[in-house]
Amino acid sequence: MHTGLRITVFAAALAATFGTAYGLGSTFGEASPERKPTAHPHVQGHxxxxxxxxxxxxxxxxxxxxxxxxxxxxxxxxxxxxxxxxxxxxxxxxxxxxxxxxxxxxxxxxxxxxxxxxxxxxxxxxxxxxxxxxxxxxxxxxxxxxxxxxxxxxxxxxxxxxGPSTTSRTPAPHRTAHVDDYQVMLHGDLVPGRPGELTLTVTKDGEPVRDLEPYLEAYGHLVALRSGDLAYLHVHPNGEPGDATTRPGPDVSFTATAPSAGTYRLFLDFKHGGTVRTAAFTVRAAAAPAGAPDTHPENTAGHGH
Missing domain, CATH: 2.60.40.1930 (Macroglobulin (MG2) domain)
Structure with a gap:
């Protein structure tokens, strides 16, 4: 993982590259061999x-x-x-x-x-x-x-x-997640090819949480996975504990660029009261931010790490 005050990942210019892979489904049994791609440099920033x-x-x-x-x-x-x-x-x-x-x-x-x-x-x-x-x-x-x-x-x-086979679908789009006594709200949009700021606001029992605890040297970790092929985006907050400007909540902000239009699952790990919890969201990255209000709040069970 790569730390920076503002880390933007994955440009949309490569979206077409993964068009055919986007519809990959579940693979059962031992994974088949994969073609080794050409190595590419990993560069912080854009x-x-x-x-x-x-x-x-x-x-x-x-x-x-x-x-x-x-x-x-x-x-x-x-x-x-x-x-x-x-x-x-x-x-x-x-x-x-x-x-x-x-x-x-x-x-x-x-x-x-x-x-x-x-x-x-x-x-x-x-x-x-x-x-x-x-x-x-x-x-x-x-x-x-x-x-x-x-x-x-x-x-x-x-x-x-x-085990006995089960079926499920990717949760519907929503911008509010509940885990234990906490509510986390997502503000901002993933936009293909353009960096955008995502801010997650943590409250407990209706009150802002202003004393988030450092977890793995940050106040929050955000993982984004694209529905279909599960392309992986991993970003870190804009700022870090001890930098004299970043506050320990209630807001944790990130900068990210979606590699393509589509549906994404976002998973925020945050620590408070000595316990790490995960808040999950489903969002759509479109050519222009939809700006629609949250109509699908989700109750999610937290998992310690």
Whole structure:
């Protein structure tokens, strides 16, 4: 992950590149081999690189999932490694970002389930984490990391949770999320090809939360996933704790550019009262901001990390 006062990710000029991939559905069983794309530079600021997470291999590294299937509804171990293509060896030298060498995201293909995990690395480069996935369906695993001396990468691969099959749809568009006693409201729009500011306002029992706690060196982390192909956008707040200008709530702001028009799920991790909670939203990125009022508030269960 990459920190900056204002981080804009992924330009819309590449939207057409992913048009054919946009309709990808769930993949069950072990993931089939993916074509290795040409490596691209990762640049902070007005990033012109394509969205992350669409391939298991990129930049000379491959995400190797050792547990491609897990049972649904049960806490189980997830094991994987990041392999250097040039040597075939697991990567062990990482540059820590926001206090961690690697951040792991697991999301269902319909984007109704989201987990932000922080796995533990063994000396041989094998990572492990516990995960409990509630439904038997297809999932996508994202590894967000920076090799020591290299550029930041986000690799993605498929995971299947086994059990009685279930179906679900991506939640309808909404700009208000409820988690425990908290309400989070989303202001601003994702606009293809143009940076826009997103502000999330946190309240508890109707009162503004003005004492958010730093979590992984920030007051909030925002992950955006595009519905369909699950293209991955990861941005950080405009400011950070201790910079003498950023307040600990109730507002946390981000700058982001959508790579294309479409539906996106946004997941905000924030910490208060010693607990990390996740607020989730569904938004549409259109040629012009719709500006429609929220008509689909969502009650979401929080998950500690």
């Amino acid at each position: 990033d012109t690189s394509p969205p992350g997470g669409l391939h298991s291999s990129d930049g000379g590294y491959t995400l190797a999932l050792k547990t491609p299937t897990v049972p649904a509804g049960r806490d189980t171990g997830l094991r994987f490694s990041v392999v250097a293509d040039s040597t075939g060896r697991s990567l062990t030298a990482y540059k820590p970002e926001h206090g961690k060498e690697l951040h792991l995201i697991v999301a269902s293909r319909d984007l109704s389930v989201y987990r932000h995990l922080h796995p533990v690395r063994a000396a041989d480069g094998t990572w492990s984490a516990s995960v409990d996935l509630p439904r038997a369906t297809g999932y996508r695993v994202f590894a967000d990391f920076t090799p020591r001396g290299g550029d930041g990468l986000t690799l993605g691969t498929d995971l299947t949770a086994t």
